Amino acid sequence: MTVVEGWRPVPARSDAARSAVARDADAALTALYSEHYRSLVRLAALLLDDIGLCEEVVQDAYIRVHGAWGRLQDRDKALAYLRQTVVNLARSTLRRRLVALKHAPKPMPDAASAEEGAYSLVERAAVVQALRELPRRQREAVVLRYYADMSEADAAAVMGCSVGSVKAYTSRGLAALSGKLEGLR
């Protein structure tokens, strides 16, 4: 896994300090959940192909961030770490297909209205199918740049590559998507 800046080794703590960190992590977990959970699930949905798996990946990312909360030097980078963890877990899922049914029955996501849902599902199917046909790196670059609105530098940090590579992946991915989505425009 790529390491996000701002992490440091775990220093020895007293029980009281550990309790304080745990309380802090619980509060931060709730705040991060309410602010970013849905967007992160949608991010995962563009990288993966199973909504259930997307949620599982994001939940796992939240659990990891909570466990590592004491080592997070810059708490403002918690979202960046969450995103990076989501991307890495999505990679792992795609590569190994190991994350499957870890927890009990996965609920279906809340559905939109029938009309809206039908339209969205058609469009989603087209763009997502086109996205899935891209190489993994290009798909990640396109999603991080154009869905998550991340800068090239941030995307490079999350992907663990150089800014130049992100530019190249994005350009190639965009060109490939243009051809595939020509009929929808």
Added chain:
Amino acid sequence: MSSGLEPEELTRLLRAAVEPVRASPDALHRIRAGVERRRWWRLPLMATGGVAMAALIVLAIVAVRPKSSNQQVVEPAAPPLVSSVLSETSRPATPSTGGSGGSNGGNGVPGSTRPPRATSSPSVAATTPPSTVSPSSPPASSTPGPGGSGAADLPTPVTRPAGASDVDGDGIGDQVRVNETTSKIEVTLSRSGRTTSVDLPGLQLPTVHAVVDANVDGFAEILVRTATRDGIEEYTMLRYAARDVLAPVTLGPGVRLSAGQRDNAGFGFGCDETGMRLVAGTSSTVGTDFQVVTTPLQLTLEGLVTAGQGTTTQMPASGANSQFRASCGVFS
């Protein structure tokens, strides 16, 4: 961008594609359950890890710990090199008295590595025949004993004082000869059968030498006359320094192994069962009484040095003449 798909349009398409995706209502509950599960898993894992680490440390300690001492050969530290110390407790006060009067000197030089012999040693040495062999001191033993060599390489002498020509202290006389061609003193040691030699540059021929246990330590020293100038004979002393090693003795400050008389000054040295002494005499005018100073000597690590203050005796010229000679062993 050259393609027809604008970034803004792609962003809109992507957001629209994932718009139907909703978070499950119990997602937070699942996350908290996962956190709790992880917390409970962590405790036994950490305990197991701690136990495994402790076991590894114990195994590492056992692996690197040195073997028990009974499986190792420990060499004892070698004591410093030899020096001979003459006992001064029974040194004669003056040569003229010839008795075994009290010592006028000190009790040995501090820092000397060889302990002085017991006070009874001279009498024991005087009454013990040279051929007597100490049952507890085999000739090959390297254990330094009282009055012995004191050096790691020196064996324990068989008798004190050493027997005739017994340089290596094994109770058997050794062959000592002067090689006039090479100006060397060569000694064939009976203990090892080897021949060792010492260079004496500037050796004046003909020469004489004596083999005598001058400091009564069980190893005979070799006194060699090296030169004769203006009626004064110069001598050098060689000693058994280590196994199969013969070495010249360094003369300390104020010590000169000379014998003879010139004008109103005379020099000499001597040795007996009590040790070695240096004699120096002066007279105000030729033929009158001499003031003779007799100084005890001791053989130490540093060489042959004086041991305490000398005793001064006034004696007539006729009597003093007998003091101004090398009276230590038999020169030949």
